[in-house]
């Protein structure tokens with residue numbers, strides 16, 4: 068079971084990966100930026116595919132292009148058009164009433180609060196969140212079937228959990244507010260293409276390495292200090308040989324050991340099951356100076372994950388990196404820094420979030 072911090076870190080990696088797979092996080096309902104249309108389509112989409120809603124609504128909005136025209140329409144006429152969406156009697160009544168309220172009470176402008184949206188007939192939290200996120204760019208988790216299923220499989224909560232409210236609450240705490248709406252749109256695309264309800268395509272899944280990843284990252288307790296330092300030293304000794312003569316390197320290690328207590332060095336580690344496969348050490352004043360990544364894990368984004376964990380703990384956007392002659396090549400090679408990082412006389416300031424793997 069992942070800790071909350073690990074879940075946040077994992078879902079952030081999924082967010083970033085999905086952005087690359089689906090750069091455009093478009094809503095699958097073609098509402099053409101019109102709040103009235105999204106309100107109606109949201110209601111029609113219950114127990115119906117978005118594809119069918121899109122087809123049906125072409126005729127519906129051709130005949131009733133505004134909330135007023137739908138509000139004033141005959142119920143029987145609406146029923147005939149929306150019949151293919153199923154539950155047509157109830158849905159026709161709901162959308163006519165929605166249109167009435169929208170036009171006569173809100174002057175055609177969809178309100179931007181959850182409470183007010185829930186007063187519309189047939190609007191539940193899922194549709195209300197869709198409206199808040201899409202129309203107003205507000206933080207909103209749309210806990211639909213795809214989101215519920217996939218987030219469970221990703222280990223954000225017990226797999227198979229089917230309570231939309233629970234999903235919404237859990238995911239709104241784990242996802243960055245500004246990513247929530249787009250993430251949910253991408254979940255729909257991803258759920259249809261890869262993480263299908265029956266027989267998910269795990270073999271070809273582009274986020275398989277994240278989903279199945281058993282690596283955890285966390286702040287190390289002091290009992291790991293000497294293990295962490297030994298691993299860090301493997302890197303130092305490998306890279307420093309050209310810089311320091313052998314005795315110089317040994318002396319340098321001795322100094323680190325002597326001063327780590329004084330400097331309050333905190334280590335962050337990545338574990339593969341029980342083995343420590345990555346280490347990042349930070350001294351007070353956000354000075355990063357100690358690092359190690361097992362060579363088999365170089366390409367797995369451990370450096371970025373450790374930085375993100377550290378960033379979360381310290382809520383700092385910038386860290387100072389030792390810019391000794393060997394510092395930058397090591398950091399870039401281990402994936403801790405972007406390859407185009409510039410070095411200057413006094414050190415390097417970088418923002419971990421800005422670099423790409």
Ligand code: SF4
Nearest residue numbers: 262267269272275278
């Ligand atoms: S690896 Fe399988 S279960 Fe995990 S996200 Fe991909 S398709 Fe879904």
